[in-house]
Amino acid sequence: xNLFRPEPGGALWLLRNELRLFWRKGDKKTSLRAxxxxxxxxxxxxxxxxxxxxxxxxxxxxxxxxxxxxxxAATSVMIAFIATLIISQGLQRTIEAIYLRNDLDLLLSxxxxxxxxxxxxxAGVAISTLPLYVFLLGPPILWLTLLNSPLWLTAIPTVxxxxxxxxxxxxxxxxxxxxxxxxxxxxxxxxxLSLVIGAAIFILFQLPNFNRRxxxxxxxxxxxxxxxxxxxxDAFYFFPRxxxxxxxxxxCSSRSSxxxxxxxxxxxxxxxxxxxxxxSQPWSRAATRPRSHRAACAPACSPQSSAxxxxxxxxxxxxxxxxxxxxxxxxxxxxx
Amino acid sequence: xxxxxxxxxxxxxxxxxxxxLTKRFGDKTAVDAIAFHVRPRxxxxxxxxxxxxxxxxxxxxxxxxxxxxGDISIFGVDxxxxxxxxxxxxxxxxxxxxxxxxxxxxxxxxFIAGLWRVDTKLAEQRAEDLxxxxxxxxxxxxxxxxxxRGMKQKAVLAGALIHDPRLLMLDExxxxxxxxxxxxxxxxxxxxxxxxxxxxxxTHILEVxxxxxxxxxxxxxxxxxxxxxxxxxxxxxxxxxxxxxxVFLSLTRxxxxxxxxxxxxPQT
Numbered sequence: 001x002n003l004f005r006p007e008p009g010g011a012l013w014l015l016r017n018e019l020r021l022f023w024r025k026g027d028k029k030t031s032l033r034a035x036x037x038x039x040x041x042x043x044x045x046x047x048x049x050x051x052x053x054x055x056x057x058x059x060x061x062x063x064x065x066x067x068x069x070x071x072x073a074a075t076s077v078m079i080a081f082i083a084t085l086i087i088s089q090g091l092q093r094t095i096e097a098i099y100l101r102n103d104l105d106l107l108l109s110x111x112x113x114x115x116x117x118x119x120x121x122x123a124g125v126a127i128s129t130l131p132l133y134v135f136l137l138g139p140p141i142l143w144l145t146l147l148n149s150p151l152w153l154t155a156i157p158t159v160x161x162x163x164x165x166x167x168x169x170x171x172x173x174x175x176x177x178x179x180x181x182x183x184x185x186x187x188x189x190x191x192x193l194s195l196v197i198g199a200a201i202f203i204l205f206q207l208p209n210f211n212r213r214x215x216x217x218x219x220x221x222x223x224x225x226x227x228x229x230x231x232x233x234d235a236f237y238f239f240p241r242x243x244x245x246x247x248x249x250x251x252c253s254s255r256s257s258x259x260x261x262x263x264x265x266x267x268x269x270x271x272x273x274x275x276x277x278x279x280s281q282p283w284s285r286a287a288t289r290p291r292s293h294r295a296a297c298a299p300a301c302s303p304q305s306s307a308x309x310x311x312x313x314x315x316x317x318x319x320x321x322x323x324x325x326x327x328x329x330x331x332x333x334x335x336x
Numbered sequence: 337x338x339x340x341x342x343x344x345x346x347x348x349x350x351x352x353x354x355x356x357l358t359k360r361f362g363d364k365t366a367v368d369a370i371a372f373h374v375r376p377r378x379x380x381x382x383x384x385x386x387x388x389x390x391x392x393x394x395x396x397x398x399x400x401x402x403x404x405x406g407d408i409s410i411f412g413v414d415x416x417x418x419x420x421x422x423x424x425x426x427x428x429x430x431x432x433x434x435x436x437x438x439x440x441x442x443x444x445x446x447f448i449a450g451l452w453r454v455d456t457k458l459a460e461q462r463a464e465d466l467x468x469x470x471x472x473x474x475x476x477x478x479x480x481x482x483x484x485r486g487m488k489q490k491a492v493l494a495g496a497l498i499h500d501p502r503l504l505m506l507d508e509x510x511x512x513x514x515x516x517x518x519x520x521x522x523x524x525x526x527x528x529x530x531x532x533x534x535x536x537x538x539t540h541i542l543e544v545x546x547x548x549x550x551x552x553x554x555x556x557x558x559x560x561x562x563x564x565x566x567x568x569x570x571x572x573x574x575x576x577x578x579x580x581x582x583v584f585l586s587l588t589r590x591x592x593x594x595x596x597x598x599x600x601x602p603q604t
Contacts, residue, residue: 008450017447024438106434109398110451111423 011116018124050143059149081201083162086129088197090170091190093125099183126167133159349412351376351503351534352397357406359392366392368558369406379535381549383542385588389558390538394505398428410503424452427501431508433492437481441472441491444480445498452499459498466494470520485512493521497528504528506537510544522548546580554584556591
């Protein structure tokens with residue numbers, strides 16, 4: 001099967017048509033080829049922005065220190081934000097794809113299986129939500145991958161999973177609404193729901209501006225506050241951060257070590273950090289240490305390590321890994 | 337002693353045979369155990385007032401609506417048990433042209449040919465022939481959004497014919513076409529019938545049905561009132577020599593009166 005010249009009438013061929021229609025929507029005169037041809041010029045500018053960023057961002061998988069827990073929480077918030085936006089977009093696009101576009105009759109009168117049409121339509125909706133995140137997240141992920149750690153590439157399947165999962169939720173919501181209140185009201189309800197989600201996200205981001213206390217908070221204070229919350233970073237509501245931090249990939253890389261992994265990776269952050277050690281140095285300072293030192297503190301999977309060694313490093317009890325890191329991070333940095 | 341002929345071929349199946357086809361929307365019965373057939377190489381006109389059930393019937397035959405009962409056979413293929421095989425030999429042209437505005441006419445035909453898995457070379461040849469025949473060849477690289485209603489209707493017709501269907505179902509095929517375009521479409525349909533296809537069409541332009549159709553079925557309230565050649569219909573209402581319009585109005589009014597008299601009188 002040739003992915004670039006799919007067989008006519010097949011799912012991939014239909015999907016290619018969906019994407020062609022999506023690309024031409026909105027009177028885009030620029031071809032995809034023209035856009036891609038411009039990407040090298042963007043590639044020359046972006047390192048200037050992202051090289052400094054790679055120095056302060058810890059390489060994944062993030063371990064068990066308060067600052068790292070904060071980073072994990074931030075990742076989870078980011079993922080929740082993207083998921084919410086995708087569901088909101090998905091609601092609109094699902095209604096458009098299933099109820100407003102009038103080509104379903106044409107497709108259903110063709111000798112195609114109904115499931116093929118539904119799957120392709122849903123995939124088209126999911127993929128059509130992606131460009132925004134490719135545009136926003138693509139450059140940082142690319143440069144963090146090159147300059148910080150290849151594990152940042154796990155963000156790609158994460159965003160893909162979010163797009164398809166979010167579209168699934170949107171499809172489900174639209175189907176339920178359609179059954180309950182009919183097609184016309186479903187459209188209005190979906191628009192209102194999307195607006196409410198959009199407004200809620202906007203207000204959430206403006207919270208620091210509303211509250212003066214938020215603006216004055218410094219890094220150490222934030223860390224202390226986070227520790228005081230006794231947040232369990234392995235709690236179910238932090239699940240979305242797991243794929244983006246490569247945790248499941250690590251665990252799946254060795255079937256025999258999987259049970260150990262799940263146990264060792266489930267240590268709570270406050271328990272591991274606040275009881276025995278003072279808060280670790282903020283990443284801005286820790287990041288100035290040599291790369292080899294940072295790799296030792298995040299041993300689960302460095303770019304150079306194989307899948308087997310990654311798995312074995314996870315098999316090490318988390319508390320010993322944490323304390324090893326603690327002792328090294330609390331020692332004076334050779335540079336600072 | 338007589339013997340049966342050795343090479344006797346079984347009779348060719350009807351192009352379309354409906355029996356007891358029913359569709360309900362809630363309490364309303366849109367199509368009520370309808371039964372008729374279309375012969376091979378025949379143009380059959382299905383006529384009826386608005387809301388009679390014409391489009392619902394065609395949509396069930398095209399596999400777009402699930403029926404609540406009855407059978408559909410297309411050239412011997414059971415369209416309910418094996419819808420994909422039936423769809424392979426059928427083309428459906430809706431009253432509103434379904435076109436992808438962002439595709440060119442050529443890309444649209446290429447896409448439709450792909451849906452029916454027509455060989456690429458053959459599809460290109462057919463697309464060129466159809467576009468030339470319908471006067472769209474010079475517009476083949478224009479996006480469909482720039483087309484007039486008539487051009488869209490012709491492009492959709494070309495799309496319906498690109499897989500060389502054996503049964504064509506046309507819902508108001510001449511709506512929005514000017515006289516010249518209307519003539520082109522009629523000629524094309526006659527050509528397809530001469531080549532072996534069968535056509536079932538609905539139209540409100542009774543003159544078209546009168547001139548083109550080999551047989552006519554008149555449907556009202558989801559039931560076939562009468563069917564046959566124009567002469568048979570005229571004889572049925574005792575109106576020899578009158579136009580199809582007169583026959584149609586006479587039959588539908590008579591059926592309306594019968595339906596009204598059959599309704600129970602409201603209790604006071």
